[in-house]
Amino acid sequence: MDILDLPQVEESRRMVCVCNWSIRRTWKGVRLATIIEKAGVSNTNNYFLKQISVGTKEKGVYESTIPLEDALSRNALLVHSVDGAPLPMEQGYPLRLFDFGLYGYKNVKGLSILEVTDIYELGEWERRAGYDKDGIIRPKKYWMVDLKGWGFAEKPGEMTDF
Amino acid sequence: MTNVDTILKDMIIIPKGIFFRGSNASPDEQPIKQILLSAFAIDKTPITNKQFRAFVEQGGYDDPTFWQPKGWAYIRENEIKYPNYWYDNHFNQDDHPVTGVSWWEAMAYAKFAGKTLPTEAQWEYACKGTDDRKYPWGNKEPTLAYANFAYDCDPTELVRSSTSVYDHPKYKSFFGCLDMAGNLAEWCLDNASTNYKWDRDGKDPIYITKDEDYHMVRGGCGLHNEDFLRCTARDYYPVSVRDNLIGFRCVVNNVKEEEL
Numbered sequence: 120m121d122i123l124d125l126p127q128v129e130e131s132r133r134m135v136c137v138c139n140w141s142i143r144r145t146w147k148g149v150r151l152a153t154i155i156e157k158a159g160v161s162n163t164n165n166y167f168l169k170q171i172s173v174g175t176k177e178k179g180v181y182e183s184t185i186p187l188e189d190a191l192s193r194n195a196l197l198v199h200s201v202d203g204a205p206l207p208m209e210q211g212y213p214l215r216l217f218d219f220g221l222y223g224y225k226n227v228k229g230l231s232i233l234e235v236t237d238i239y240e241l242g243e244w245e246r247r248a249g250y251d252k253d254g255i256i257r258p259k260k261y262w263m264v265d266l267k268g269w270g271f272a273e274k275p276g277e278m279t280d281f
Numbered sequence: 282m283t284n285v286d287t288i289l290k291d292m293i294i295i296p297k298g299i300f301f302r303g304s305n306a307s308p309d310e311q312p313i314k315q316i317l318l319s320a321f322a323i324d325k326t327p328i329t330n331k332q333f334r335a336f337v338e339q340g341g342y343d344d345p346t347f348w349q350p351k352g353w354a355y356i357r358e359n360e361i362k363y364p365n366y367w368y369d370n371h372f373n374q375d376d377h378p379v380t381g382v383s384w385w386e387a388m389a390y391a392k393f394a395g396k397t398l399p400t401e402a403q404w405e406y407a408c409k410g411t412d413d414r415k416y417p418w419g420n421k422e423p424t425l426a427y428a429n430f431a432y433d434c435d436p437t438e439l440v441r442s443s444t445s446v447y448d449h450p451k452y453k454s455f456f457g458c459l460d461m462a463g464n465l466a467e468w469c470l471d472n473a474s475t476n477y478k479w480d481r482d483g484k485d486p487i488y489i490t491k492d493e494d495y496h497m498v499r500g501g502c503g504l505h506n507e508d509f510l511r512c513t514a515r516d517y518y519p520v521s522v523r524d525n526l527i528g529f530r531c532v533v534n535n536v537k538e539e540e541l
Binding site for chain 1: 308365381495521522526
């Protein structure tokens with residue numbers, strides 16, 4: 120199954136880093152729901168999605184696990200392009216799952232494997248630096264890189280006000 | 282020296298006072314309110330790696346009496362024996378602030394030292410005093426000569442480093458504290474809140490929910506931009522975070538008049 124042969128979507132959405140910055144960009148890819156349906160997964164409740172990166176010699180392989188049903192309800196995307204060009208390496212080339220309700224550290228760059236699992240494991244940044252396993256974007260102040268200014272997220276989850 | 286003298290060494294004693302907490306710069310800093318604080322003493326600098334070494338070498342990570350029960354469970358479960366950047370030469374120099382410490386570790390060290398963490402209000406008062414200055418050093422806009430921070434939250438170096446707590450001696454806070462802005466944010470005693478509406482009377486305010494809930498940090502860090510350097514700027518993180526963004530300094534409360 121080639122990602123590019125599946126129905127494509129292009130959406131303007133805001134990604135948020137746990138380090139208090141954010142950027143709205145136009146992301147292109149495939150809905151996670153499409154992939155899950157193709158994989159024949161019908162019962163998504165109480166299951167999780169484990170992402171495993173391609174990895175590099177310097178940094179090794181990264182992993183992150185997120186609740187599957189939540190990701191589906193937030194219209195998560197498997198992204199291959201941003202602003203009309205392939206994802207750059209620093210953004211996660213060739214493919215990155217984006218659940219836009221979660222901080223970027225929950226979405227591994229250079230996605231290699233997606234596994235549906237019933238185990239909610241700690242990921243790289245939770246193990247390495249103690250960040251929250253759920254990774255939900257918190258209500259606080261973020262530097263909007265695209266707007267060159269500050270925005271205050273009033274509620275948890277995906278930032279749609281800016 | 283008496284025990285009190287020892288504890289208060291390298292601390293700045295701040296008499297009881299009144300100041301205006303908060304600002305109109307961000308919704309989380311509002312409403313602005315007049316605050317009355319009792320006298321306290323605060324560390325002149327953040328806790329350095331050299332200071333924290335005493336805790337590590339004297340068995341602080343093996344002695345449950347310094348730890349809150351959930352903090353003790355956290356370090357045992359994760360087999361934590363020293364700060365996360367203890368062996369990283371970008372952050373582990375003697376006179377650099379200790380980092381890679383969770384809120385639990387900051388609290389344990391404070392207890393070991395006979396101190397505690399500052400409330401947000403104490404931290405802010407120590408920073409800006411009574412003249413409503415924007416930054417700890419005054420109102421001049423920040424440059425890298427003032428503090429270790431990142432323009433546009435985009436550090437110039439891919440591999441960042443902390444700086445010495447004494448690197449910017451010219452820019453003391455209102456009461457004389459060093460290194461309050463930038464370098465590392467500092468854990469506070471308060472739990473996270475997104476504004477100050479919880480504070481009814483403005484007397485020695487502190488916002489407490491549960492130990493394990495998110496906690497406030499103050500002062501910005503080398504990864505954050507100039508806005509976080511403001512005396513009133515606020516941020517918060519999970520208590521388990523051991524990233525190279527956060528350190529801490531301590532306070533002593535109930536400072537008696539004869540010590541002033």
